[in-house]
Amino acid sequence: MSGMNRQGRPTSIANTAHGGTHNTFTGNKALELEEALLFEIDNPGACGVDLDEPEGYTSRLGNLARQGRIGLPSVSEPEVVRHFVRLSSKNYSIDAGLYPLGSCTMKHNPRLNEKMARLPGFGDVHPLQPQKTVQGALELMYELGHWLKELTGMPGVTLSPKAGAHGELCGMMAIRAALIARGEDESRSRVLVPESAHGTNPATAALLGYKVDAIPANAEGRVDLEAFKAKLGPDVAAIMLTNPNTCGLFERDIVEIARAVHEAGAYFYCDGANFNAIVGRVRPGDLGIDAMHINLHKTFSTPHGGGGPGAGPVVFSEALAPFAPLPYVVKEKDGSFRLVESEADAKADGTTPFGRMTAFHGQMGMFTRALSYMLSHGSDGLRQVAEDSVLNANYVLASLKDDLSPSFEGPCMHEALFDDRFLKGTGVETLDFAKAMIDEGYHPMTMYFPLVVHGALLIEPTETESKQSVDLFIATLKDLARAAKSNDKARFTGAPHMAPRRRLDETAAARKPVLKWSPPAPAQAAE
Amino acid sequence: MRYLPLTETDRREMLGVIGVKSVDDLFRDVPESAWRDGLVDLPRRKGELEVERILGRMAGKNVAAGSVPFFVGAGAYRHHVPASVDHLIQRSEFLTSYTPYQPEITQGTLQYLFEFQTMVAMITGMDVANASMYDGSTGCGEAVLMAHRVTKRRKAVLSGSLHPQYAEVVKNLSDFADYELEIMPPALPGKAEDIASRICDKTSCVVIQTPDFFGELHDLRAIAEAAHAKGALLIAVVPEILSLGAVTPPGEMGADIVVGEGQSIGNGLNFGGPYVGLFATREKYVRQMPGRLCGETVDADGNRGFVLTLSTREQHIRREKATSNICTNSGLCCLAFTIHMSLLGEEGYKRLARINHAAASNLADRLAKVPGVEILNRNFFNEFTLRTPKPAVEVVDALADKGVIGGVRASRLLPGVKEVEDLLIVASTEINTEEDRAAYEAALREVL
Known part of the structure; x- marks a missing residue:
């Protein structure tokens, strides 16, 4: 009986005070765990799904059947779960702490919205099912459009753009379509963009072949009204302005800017990235704006997801609304909803859409989350x-x-x-x-x-x-x-x-890019 | 309001620190003409339960794909997504993180993007892939613009069997960016399309989809050769990315850019989005690529790490000289893709592809026996086209009334094209049981 431990384990911290930090054998630091690439934990023979080999069918692949190994790793489910949980521990997130990224609106993402987007009636419906089987999905799109129009005081809306930059592109396309309809497309080749704008603004204008002309800021961090007016002319197609601007300031002269833009025969595009500051208080439509995209992943809290997906619906003024792209939802007299998805449909409907931004109908998963957020707030x-x-x-x-x-x-x-x-x-x-x-x-x-x-x-x-x-x-x-x-x-x-990492060498990464994992070179056989 | 932590006491204290009387004073730069004292004309706040009731009611009006025998594809496919995928992508650290611009505290996102890029390059048979586009259709548009930059030419030729909405996206972009475009007339399975003769020394690229809009598989080797002989690029479009588990990848058939829709792996139908655009190309064209790229490097301690790289192509650095205006892409959908792909692995990916092929092959055999029905395809993966003795619009409708969602009528996406009015595009995946296929056959017999 003498070997029996009658004292239990040590419970005092007295003897541990002098320990120091050291490099661990594993490279791990307690809860902070290192994780190899999936390809390095490849274990041929393991698999994370159970699927039976199909039998009794005729192959119709002709001479196109795939030959040879792809190189994908083989990993069981517990290893896959552990891999991604360990990776997740290396990320900062809004759920863990304050995320003060200016112009990115990293706010709380309510989980109710996640739950709603996963209802089978929204998450498990196909964009090309017969319309009579998706009336609720079309109703949701219609309702979201209604909220966006009311909040912005704008009469037209399109939901199809996939993110903010795609929304900018959509808004500028509508402007160009309106200029084409007026016969002024050739003569209006310049777009005015303040120096403080997001990079997506000049990139969007350039994509459409416009010459980008920078407007300087004044000492108060706003558009220099006189410099701006001096740049207006019959060759200006539009101004692209962020309001509140990227200095975090409201453009005090915005009504005057809109007046001058319209007087010059141009259109006013507003980057709505900063809509969070004025939602429910100021309506862009009351400021004289013609088109504005809304980042649902900013103002309306759909999660950023490590860089997307986003959604960038665009609201339009009376002048631009008829040019909104396909598809869009209309409510019929009998209360049913109809998707207008072809030029022929649109013609019957009396609109002149400029074209199509994307296959299908936009980021439905984001629409559900955003409407859930809007209904919650009111x-x-x-x-x-x-x-x-x-x-x-x-x-x-x-x-x-x-x-x-x-x-x-x-x-x-x-x-x-x-x-x-x-x-x-x-x-x-x-x-x-x-x-x-x-x-x-x-x-x-x-x-x-x-x-x-x-x-x-x-x-x-x-x-x-x-x-x-x-x-x-x-x-x-x-x-x-x-x-x-x-x-x-x-x-x-x-x-x-x-x-988890110190500063990373971005210069080396760009000089000799390593953009994918490659199998290690086979060891040289000894001669 | 449950999401707003500030109390009235907090607000008063904070206004005191700022030195203003009310929050109205903070909005003093808003012009008088736009000032609103009251609320916008929308309903007031609601509790969780009430929101669930409203949205639940809307969701209940839709026929969920999982609740019926379901055979719709045409660019979006219903597959089984393992439970761990949706669980893992909802981890806060992935779901509520921003674009990884601070690599020291976003290695989780960056590493899975690196793994994603590797997997996409592997399955397409290409050298490099980017960290995603919005979806397949917009990726297709960007691929055409990239081919223009690479070749310094201005004209693209699109196959007539490219998904019509993909073609519309390319057309829209080409029209507005003032590029030339030739779209071939709809090319039905079994009819040869002479696209090679359309290539000239002004052509920057040829765009071909496989499996195509009608489900037909294409051998790209001859057209790749024809394009390259004239200095043009071949862009291959793959909206059903699972097909590459069974079919020779475009990279092995001479494609210069491969655009895919990654929705099939890890992502639900979601009524059309969000999806995930896959974009892969040859090493030599990497600096002309659109979108974000993740690359390997080391940190100050010499440890391996990952960063966004080659940003000098991108809008936040190059502004009007960027290769694309894309910023936010499909981060979380890439993660879902990567997790599902990890679970499948080499064997699972290939086997799932074979299961899909078997499902569609068996369904085609069944439906071919229905009087008056003809299968147009010779080679297909998990989708094929039926010619029906009645207009397809009536067939789809009557099938839906019998509780079978039987496919997409080609005329929905090609309105006004006479020769497709009796065509029905039908997909079958691993979700369909033998009972589903029998139900389809029985319903089709009844409605014809």
């Missing part, structure tokens, strides 16, 4: 969204005005812009400052954008952050600013230090 909740998002951003701006350097006079809208003047002489740059935030447990803000200020730091807290959360964020930035100014470089040089 007109009152959406107005509160705008107000709280603007309040949170102004609270950040006011709280940090003496620690960081605000680029422009407030108030801001839903995002606060700072530049790198506060870092002058510290040897710390915007990039270092942003990367140091990672060690503090935050995703960095949007940096070096917009281009109109030096070393930009664009912070959008969104309305779904509590005061407590924003207060801690503010305190953290104050502390980092203090550290930078007091020459405490250790927190910045080479940061992040505690993330």
Whole structure:
């Protein structure tokens, strides 16, 4: 009996105080687990599905039957689940913490919306089923269109664009179609785009063959009205303006800009990426806008999913509405819904669609989520969204005005812009400052954008952050600013230090691109 | 409101810090003419239960594909998606993460994109693939623009058996970007299409789909040779990506760009979206590719890691000189694709393809026995075209009334084309049972 342990295990921490960190054998750090590529855990013979070999059929592949190995890895279900769970642990997410990416609107993604999108009546219906078997799906599209039109005060809508940039393309195509109908397509070849615009704006205009002409910003971070007017002329097709703009400011002269654009015979495209700041409070239709895309994955909280899918419906003014692309949904007198999906249908309907942006009818999965979000908030909740998002951003701006350097006079809208003047002489740059935030447990803000200020730091807290959360964020930035100014470089040089990876060599990645896994070269046989 | 954490007390305190009396003061830059004191004319907020009731009622009006014998394809296919796929893509760290612009804290997304690119390159038989496009149709449009950039020519030729809505997307883009386009007349299975004679020294690319809109498989070797002889590229379009588990991939038949629709793997029907565009090409054209690319590199400690790379092609760097305006793509759908593909693996992917081929082959045998019905295809994968003795619009409708969703009538996508009015495009996948096929045959006999 003498070998019996009668003391149990040690329960005091007294003897563990002097341990230190060290490199582990596995490379893992407790809950932080390294994970190989799928191709490196390939185990021929394993499989994550059970399928029986089919029998008793005639092959109709002719001489096109596939020969040889593809090279796909063989992995069982538990290994697949573990692989992706381990990968997931290397990601930051809005569910885990504040995600202050300016102009990206990283807000809470309600799970109700996920549940609704997975109802078999929405998730398991085919775009080309007979229309009488999808009346509820068409009703949902019609209803979403109604909400978007009411919220923007615009009479026309198309749901088909797949993301924001696709929506921009759609809006600009409608403008070009209207100019063609007016016989002015040849003569109007220039599109005005402010210097502060998202890169997608000039890229979209250029895709349609337009010459992009940059409008400078004034000292207040807004379109320079006089410079803008000087650029207007009979060869201008449109202006592409973001409002609230990418400096987080409302374009005060927007009504005057719209008036001047229309007087010059051009159209007003508004980039709606920042609609979150004004939803339910200001209607773009009341500002004189002709077309605006709405990122459902921003304002209406469909999840960003690590870079998509998004959805970019576009609303249109009276002048552009008839040119909206195919397909679209109409409500019949008997209360049923009909998809107008061909030119012949449209002709009977009295519209002149410019064409088609995509196969099928758009991002239905996003429509369901967005409508679920809208119904949940209602007109009152959406107005509160705008107000709280603007309040949170102004609270950040006011709280940090003496620690960081605000680029422009407030108030801001839903995002606060700072530049790198506060870092002058510290040897710390915007990039270092942003990367140091990672060690503090935050995703960095949007940096070096917009281009109109030096070393930009664009912070959008969104309305779904509590005061407590924003207060801690503010305190953290104050502390980092203090550290930078007091020459405490250790927190910045080479940061992040505690993330799953340190800074990555992007130059090397671009110089000699490795864009896929390749099997290791077979070992040289000894001669 | 359950999603808004600020309380009235918080708001008052915060307004005090800002130094304004009310939130209205923060909106003072809004012009008077657009100022609204009241709410927009829409219903007020609702609790979860009420929202579920409203949307549940709408969903209930639709016939879910899984509830009936279901045979619709034509660019979107119903396959069984393993339970772990939907579970894993709903992990917060994937679902609610942004585009991986901060690689230190998004290695999860970046690594699966790298795995996705590798898998797409493998199955298409190409050198490189990007991190996705919106879907197959928009990817097809981008492929044509890329071919114009590569060849510095301006004219594309589209096969008449390309999915008509893909052709409409390409046409729309070509019209607005002022490029030339020739779309061949609809090419039914069994009828040779002389596309080679349409290629000249102005042609940048030829676009051919396989399996095509009518389900027919194509050997691309001759047309690839004809295109290359004139300095043009061959773009192969594959809307049923599962087919490549059984069929020779376009990359082995001389394609220069392969565009696919990845929905079949890991992604549901979703009434048409979101889907995931696959885009692969030859190494030498990589700098002309649209969309995001993920590449391998090392971090400051020398550990392997992944980053978005070759961004100098993209809009956020190059603005009006970018190869495309695409930004957000199909991240989470790529993840679903990658997880499902991992579960399938080499053997599962190929076997699932064989099961699909067997399902369609058996269905074709059954339906061919129905009096007056003719199968047009010679070689097909999991989809084929029926000629029916009545207009297909009536057949589809009558089948639906009997509880069978029997396919897509070709005239829905090719309105006004006389020769397709009696054609029905029918797909069969692993979801169909022998009972489903028997039900289809019986219903078809009744309605004809």
